[in-house]
Amino acid sequence: MQEKIKIWIGSSNAGKTQEIQQIFSGFDTIANFEGFRGLEVEENGESFEENALIKARAFYRALGEGRGDGFVLADDSGLCVGALAGRPGIYSARYAYLSPANISKDSPKPIQNASDKENIACVIKELHQKSIHSSAATFVAAIALVGCVKGKYIEKLTRGELEGLVVDTPRGQNGFGYDGIFVPLGFERTLGEMEAFEKNQISHRRKALQEAKLFLQSL
Secondary structure, X not given: OOOOXXXXXXXXXXXXXXXXXXXXXXXXEEOOOHHHXXXXXXXXXXXXXXXXXXXXXXXXXXXXOOOOOEEEXXXXXXXEEHHHOOOEHHHHHHHHHOOHHHOOOOOOOOOOOOOHHHHHHHHHHHXXXXXXXEEEEEEEEEEEEEEEEOOEEEEEEEEEEEEEEEEOOOOOOOOOOOHHHEEEOOOOOOHHHXXXXXXXXXXHHHHHHHHHHHHHHOO
C-alpha cells in the first residue's frame, strides 16, 4: 500500500483548515503544527500567488532538518470588488486598518489582521460613499505547495476564482471573512447563508485545492 503524502497546513485559520482537511481527506494532513506557532511571515508580495508562495516557503523552512518527503500547503485569498477598483484584494484580511490612499507599493502596511466585522463594515462604507448598494466581485484563492518527493524539491501554485456580487447587508452566520456579503453568481443566498458542504462545492478555495490535489495525486 502506497504511503499517504504528508501535508502540513500552513494556516491558523480554523475555517480554512477545516476546508482543506475535508478536501484532502485521503492525505496525511497535519494542522496546528507546533513548529509554526509564533512564526510571523511578512506578506509583501504583489499578488495572491506571491503571498501564498512566501508563506509556504517560510513554513517549509520552519520544519527544519529531517522533514523528509511531504509538502507545506499555504494559501492567500481575498475579495476583489469591481466598484472599489479591485480592493480589498490581497489586503482583505487587514483591510479595515488600511485606507485606499495608502494601498500602494511603497506605503507601510499593518501586519495585524482586522476582524471579519471590521473588514465587512469597511467595504460597505466604501460602497455607500459611492452611493451604491452592491457590486460585481470575485473571490480569489491561490494555493502554494512547497516540499519534496523522493528528495526532489518542488513548488506548485494553483488558483481558483468565484464570481458573484457583494451586497451591503450581511446575511447568514456561517463561513468566515466576507462570506456574509457575497452572493455567488447564479445564487440568491450569501455564502454566509450556505451550509459548509454547499459552499465547498463552489468555493474559490475548493477550486484551487482540487487542482493542487490532482497535482499531488499525479506524483
